[in-house]
Amino acid sequence: YPVYTSDQVAENDGSDGKPIWMTYGGVVYDVTDFIANHPGGSEKIMMAAGSSIEPYWHTYRQHFASDLPTRLLEHMVIGRLADDDQDKVDEQMDIIYETSEDPFSKEPVRHKALRVHSEQSMNAETPADLLTKQHLTPTSIFYIRHHHPVPFLTTEQVEAYEVSIDLSAYGKGTVKLSLEDLKKMPKTEVVATLQCGGNRRSGFNKYQRTSGTGWGQGAISTAKWGGVLLKDILKHAGLEDPIDAQENSNLHHVRFHSLDGVMASIGIEKATNPYGDCLIAYEMNGESLPRDHGYPLRAIVPGYTGIRNVKWLSKIELSKEEAEGAWQRGLNYKILPPSVTDASQVNIEEMPGMMEASLFSGITRMEAPGSFAKNAQPGDRVTMKVGGWAWAGGGRNIVRVDVTGDENKTWTTAVLGDGSEQRTGRAWAWTFWEAEVPAVVKEDRSVEVACKAIDAAFNVQPESCDHVWNVRGLGNNSWFRVTYRLPEQQRQL
Amino acid sequence: YPVYTSDQVAENDGSDGKPIWMTYGGVVYDVTDFIANHPGGSEKIMMAAGSSIEPYWHTYRQHFASDLPTRLLEHMVIGRLADDDQDKVDEQMDIIYETSEDPFSKEPVRHKALRVHSEQSMNAETPADLLTKQHLTPTSIFYIRHHHPVPFLTTEQVEAYEVSIDLSAYGKGTVKLSLEDLKKMPKTEVVATLQCGGNRRSGFNKYQRTSGTGWGQGAISTAKWGGVLLKDILKHAGLEDPIDAQENSNLHHVRFHSLDGVMASIGIEKATNPYGDCLIAYEMNGESLPRDHGYPLRAIVPGYTGIRNVKWLSKIELSKEEAEGAWQRGLNYKILPPSVTDASQVNIEEMPGMMEASLFSGITRMEAPGSFAKNAQPGDRVTMKVGGWAWAGGGRNIVRVDVTGDENKTWTTAVLGDGSEQRTGRAWAWTFWEAEVPAVVKEDRSVEVACKAIDAAFNVQPESCDHVWNVRGLGNNSWFRVTYRLPEQQRQL
Structure with a gap:
């Protein structure tokens, strides 16, 4: 294998039709053909284009949850990184380890009965034998599927916490609601099952390998959620006639933003349907939401796949377009045809994401x-x-x-x-x-x-x-x- | 085989635990075990309990559309009817033929391209090669599925025609709307596909015989329907808050009554959903509804199986219970488990009818x-x-x-x-x-x-x-x- 310098790697960053190189542990990879298939979305992987992967995997630790990332990389090796340059990367990582706080240092304590698939970020399912003991899953063994560390809010941050309801696309302003504001509005309770889009993925893997957490049947749980109906919040913020907003202003989507960077959206039809029961929840099984399940506030979109029930809500907005980002537009939650094994064969943008569950x-x-x-x-x-x-x-x-x-x-x-x-x-x-x-x-x-x-x-x-x-x-x-x-x-x- | 008199047959009418006998063409049948399996519902077949079938089949001519009814009867023979008594039946039938008008004498003319499965009542599908020529099926080749003769209204009857919106279960009165009244309300057009619940039944028959019309794939068609939104009509008639009506008055159903005796109902959630698009239609593909498709007025329940789109509407009412009758509660539109070949093995009342289509x-x-x-x-x-x-x-x-x-x-x-x-x-x-x-x-x-x-x-x-x-x-x-x-x-x- 040839030896490349960091500068040579940096030149191959995908710009102007150039290939996309990355280094990891002293090895140089050409990942050009893999970009479209990156489970976390092409935007995310492009952050490391022309440079070293180490700092990113330090943040996105799901890459250490299985051997899949390294197995995939094996096929993309094109050379070695000059020893001096890799030494510099290692030194930088030492500094990061020493000076920056471990983003996972403030994770909640979890129940030991959970079947953990990955610790960082936490992905854990409810054991099959506990799944149907009660109709409402006890909060402590409710399945957990995180993309990042759990956001940590100090007491002061919680007191200052507000969710923004942004109707600027509708020609109105932004209404900010604190927890106290929400608790003064009429409370609705909805018993809803949440399920990860990848539940039972392990059954697929027996047939042909897929990427992602190898869930059994336990990435599903049920709770009674308490909060305020989303349609009432939108109305309170100034949305008068949702059908008119859709038909005459093309406002088809309601977007959710999370404190952990996740974004997702649902159709305005679901958000404002009087029979849709979408909730902005502050309670789970009669108690304040636990941190693992979205404290202080999360969206509950009943009957939709898990990812649309965005946790740690920071903003809700009306929009003409669905949410940006990997969770809505990327490969993560898109079901490709069974003959497609390489996502670059299809136009991901044209394929709908998982919304309503089957x-x-x-x-x-x-x-x-x-x-x-x-x-x-x-x-x-x-x-x-x-x-x-x-x-x-x-x-x-x-x-x-x-x-x-x-x-x-x-x-x-x-x-x-x-x-x-x-x-x-x-x-x-x-x-x-x-x-x-x-x-x-x-x-x-x-x-x-x-x-x-x-x-x-x-x-x-x-x-x-x-x-x-x-x-x-x-x-x-x-x-x-x-x-x-x-x-x-x-x-x- | 023993010979029975009409009087002996009349004693076996199912009352007080007695068996249920019927005669047809001089043969006596014990149909006790068949009652639950009667495709038209047990209520209908019970009309002939202890007497002769001839007058009923004269009205319900679907029994002549295939050999299935006579094949089924073959297994139930228990004797012969006394010749004198059968002569009386034949004489009565002669009188019926001579004196009563043929209920099918005023059927509309149909397009000869339709694939007719039964003439009386008319059941005809759109030929496969014409099915996808246009997105909107031409009205003349739109599939037809009738249970009875097509209601015939004279000009005077059309002028006097009104549909009743009965909110008495809601503590309000009945509002009557003529065609002119409806045309003065805001008009909505919905492009909706209708499909018979039995479409593609013939595919099943290759596997194991079923009862009913042996449809190919053509018991499905699409039209642009024009009319007034059902939710607006119900509101106009006095239904203020459908969610409250359901939750506090248990009004779960909206029932449709047809001039031909068919009744069916849909959930109040569908009827009043702002995104449900249920219509009381007076137009099909830009023209007045043709008689075969419900003139003067029919329900359009988009996304639901055909039978819920009741034709020749006479009354709409709010109710605590779903509609009575074979089309909602009987065997006709209930999907039994695959292992069940005899409907008396299950409790039909407990099984849901087909509503939303798959x-x-x-x-x-x-x-x-x-x-x-x-x-x-x-x-x-x-x-x-x-x-x-x-x-x-x-x-x-x-x-x-x-x-x-x-x-x-x-x-x-x-x-x-x-x-x-x-x-x-x-x-x-x-x-x-x-x-x-x-x-x-x-x-x-x-x-x-x-x-x-x-x-x-x-x-x-x-x-x-x-x-x-x-x-x-x-x-x-x-x-x-x-x-x-x-x-x-x-x-x-």
Whole structure:
């Protein structure tokens, strides 16, 4: 490999059609073809164009959560960085470590039951066996998906905290609301399930590798959120007629800005729909929001994918365009066609981001009751007691969960429990279910049980994940399958 | 077989736990176990309990549209009706034929291009090759699905015609609106696709027989509807706060009554949603509604299954309960689990009817361009030019259509055309698409192309119809597959 100097690397910064080089740990990489595929968005990776990656990965520590970043880089090596230049990088990093505060030094304490996928930033799911213990997930084990360190506000900062409602695009001004202001407005409580767009990504990875956190089924939780309806806040700030604002001023989007730099937006139709139940929340399960879930204020966009429920809200604004940034416009939350393995093959800008969620379900418990199961032989049918959850985006009620234990030959209709009585079209929370399912014992004395849910629009979950697979591993809602090994056979005495 | 008298038959009318007998053409049937499965609802069939079927089938002529009714009856024979008694039935029928007007004598003239499945009542679909010629289906070939003869109004009756808006359940009175009254209110135009709940039922029948019209893909059409927003009419009639009416008076439903006896209802959330676009329409494609499509007035419930768009409207009312009758509460529009082949196995009352539609697509044209196709050998790939439609209920925009010609190994993303620019969440009309798809030539020189659509909530269509199959044949939205035989090989000269 040739040796390059920092100056030579700096020349290749992508300007004027030049390639894009970066260095890491003394190695020079040509990342030109990877820019479009960067999970965090092309804007973010371009910050390091023509220079060293080390300072950025120090901030964006998700790169250390798996071996994926280094595995991807392996294919882009073009040379070595001159030793002297790498020494300078190392010295700079030493200074950064010594003089700058660790951005993750003020993270909250987390419950040890959470299944942590990455510490910095924190990505942790609720364990499957705790998922359906209660309809409202206890706050301490509510799944956590962060992109950055958790914003830390001092007491003084909290007292001075205000969220801006910016209607300048509508020809009005900005209204600022403190926590106290909001608490004086009518309070609404909404029970809503939140789910990470990548929930069940690990199921995809068995089929073909994707990038991102390898979530099981637990990047989903439910809470009762308390706050003020977004439509009332917008009205309070001066938005008189949302339909007119959209049709005559092209104000299609309501943008959320977070203290941690995340931006996302939702359609004005959802934000102002009297049946949309969008909330600016200051409470979770009856208590003040915890820091991990957006303290002091977050957006709750019921029935939409997690990222649109922006935490640590600093500003809300009406806009003609959707939010800028990787979370709305980048690859992060865009479901590419299954044949596309390289995002540079498609025009990301033209593809819609995940908004309303589709239809999901999971099995969280399974047991083979009775002694018969202990003596069951291959080919026998045993009755399995199975339970789990189902959730559809867009407020679509769950109308049925079908369960099979004989490879789809017969289906048992589950009994729906908590969540089945939600208001029509406003079923923002999951529905629990249970069933007793005949299951065929296989040669290895295991049984396989699969479930699929049906929503009020009679959407169904796809049978396998191969035709919904996408390179970012988003929205894996294929039938949920669990294999269970029967207890040891009783010895014949 | 034993011989029974009319009096003996009359005793078995289902009362006090007795069986339910009926006679037809001199044969006595015990239909007790069939009552729950009657496609037209158990109420309707019970009208003939203990008596002869002939007068009812004279009115409900859909029983003559296929051999299904007589095939089903074959299994229920228990005896013969005394010849004298059958003679009396025949005499009564002669009188009915001679003295009563044929209820179908005043049907409109229909376009001969329509594919007629039944004449009385009229059930006819738009031919596949005409389906995507224009984004708005010409009125004359818009699919027709009737349950009864088309109501006939004289000029005087039209002049006296009024639709009642009955808010008595809300503690208010009834407002009556004539056509002239409605035309004085603000007019709204909505382009909306309507689809029969049984569209593509014939695809199910290949897998396992269902009951009902054997529709191809053409029980779907699109028109521009003109009329008055339902929410404005309800407000005009005195409904001040729909959310309050629902939450504090339990008024969850808006019911539609038709002049032909059909009743159906929708949720108050849809009826009054400012983004719901429900219409009381008097125009179709810029002209007065034709009789076949609801003249003088019909409901348009965008994104909902066809039956909720009630034609020949006579009354609209607020209610605590959904509409009575077979079309809302009966088997007709209820999707049972795939394992259920006998509706008496389930509690129909507890199952929701079809409301918001799910995700559908179809292929309407396919050609193999160029001379290469003529010479293609088995195993070769030919490029097929394919086009069609896609539609999702609930206003969910179509974000992608994937097409495969090699049994799902690779997918081509179609180019979206007319309909792709609809407003977010209010995409009430279908989206047209086209693609050039590589397709593998099979041994018999045919190619198979399949398509599936993805909506804005990233719902997908199921791969096969076997796990969405249901005894009424509703909602077959499995991948749409077409087999095409390549033109004859050119002779080598």
